[in-house]
Amino acid sequence: MKGLLEHIGIESGRLHFSWVSSAEATKFVEVAQSIAAEVKALGPAKYLIKKRAEVA
Amino acid sequence: MIDYTEKIRETARRLLEKGEVEVFIGYRKGSVPMMNEPALIRSPEEANQLHWDSNCGLNLCNYLTKRTEKIGIIANGCNSRNMVTHIVENQIRREQLYVVGIPCKGMIDHRAVRRAVNHREILDIREDDETLTVRGTDFDESLGKRDFLQSNCRICAHHNPVIYDEMVAEPIEENGGVEPYKDVEKIEQMTPQRKWGFFTRMISHCIRCYACRNACPLCYCPTCFTDESRPQWVGKSSDPTDTMTFHILRAYHCAGRCTDCGACERVCPVGISMRQFTKKLNKDVQEFFSWEAGLDLQQRPPLDVYRPDDYNDFIK
Structure with missing residues (x-):
């Protein structure tokens, strides 16, 4: 899925996958922070956003 | 590849007459050129509707899903791979199928042919092993078949069926180094x-x-x-x-x-x-x-x- 989305132009670094157990609070924090940082660095998403319908 | 037609009809007739299959799935000529359509043949008399040429690009596997009867079906490389996928995904059982294998040399891209004749109306198209002869009211052109293959057929590495019960012709050589x-x-x-x-x-x-x-x-x-x-x-x-x-x-x-x-x-x-x-x-x-x-x-x-x-x- 990541491969395909990045293939059509979603920037690498916008889509993340992770496996965090409910017992891994520290890992959760780390993952969330690193994702937030990477996505912020990329700026707002430009693609695959549904705006108001372009067709009536 | 065109001469497969007679062999396909014979095989379908035989299978239906002997009652080995209840339905035979193949193609027949469509009502417009280059648009062959899937045909489900149920009696030996109908078998002469069956046809094979380079316009059989629809996938017959669509007609197999969850069928319960015994089925005869023709299969080139890609169609046979879809049959395997269907069997693996429990949409049909292998025992239900009598697969008539076809060594396929590729289908022609009907859009490319239309472009080649400047979108004039094509009334008839004939083919032999190498050439396509396209006719309309005011034109008659010969095209090299090889240049008009569908883009997926150009890169095909599975011309011959993966599974079959009999073949209509000898398997052909597969493309080596396709990329x-x-x-x-x-x-x-x-x-x-x-x-x-x-x-x-x-x-x-x-x-x-x-x-x-x-x-x-x-x-x-x-x-x-x-x-x-x-x-x-x-x-x-x-x-x-x-x-x-x-x-x-x-x-x-x-x-x-x-x-x-x-x-x-x-x-x-x-x-x-x-x-x-x-x-x-x-x-x-x-x-x-x-x-x-x-x-x-x-x-x-x-x-x-x-x-x-x-x-x-x-x-x-």
Whole structure:
């Protein structure tokens, strides 16, 4: 899925996958922070956003 | 390849007469040139409707899903791979099928032929092994068949069926060094912006008719996600984002299952190359799981099994 989305132009670094157990609070924090940082660095998403319908 | 027709008719007649199959699935000539249609033949007398030439690009596997009777069916390379996929996915049982194998030399791209005659109306098309003779009211042109093959047939490495009970002719030599993913690699080199531009332009003509889905033998869900309204997974209008979502999801449902038969592109009324989506996934499963769909009745597909050494670099 990541491969395909990045293939059509979603920037690498916008889509993340992770496996965090409910017992891994520290890992959760780390993952969330690193994702937030990477996505912020990329700026707002430009693609695959549904705006108001372009067709009536 | 044209001379297969007689052999196919004979075989169908024999199977139906002996009662070995209740229905024989093949192609017959369509009502317009280059548009052969699937035919379900139930009596030996009807067998002479059957036809084979380079316009049999629809995938017959569509007509197998959940059938209960004994079926005779013709299969070239890609169709047979879809049969394997159907069997592996429990949509049909191998014992129900009598597969008449066809060594296939590729289907012709009807759009390319139309372009070659400047979109004048084609009234008749004939072919022999090398040439196509296209006729209209005011023209008569010969074209080299090889130059008009469908793009998926040019890169085909499975001309001969994977499973069969009998063959209509001797298997032909497979293409050696085809490089199937050159176009995908070209897109992979692009920047995200150019990729997005490429795919957005590509699907901009999509009218959401779902012909690609309907022609695809993999799309056998009783209700497709596009047709569901509770919940509504994807918007139904031709809004560009909804259309892109549809194409991404349709392709993803084919991951590890697509045999690149080209039926989707063939039936698209506006000529979208939606194989660019599925080909990327085919390339990925090949790279990550060394998998090509529909080659083996015993092996489970990669998205169906878990192995400790599965590719998981994308998971943090």
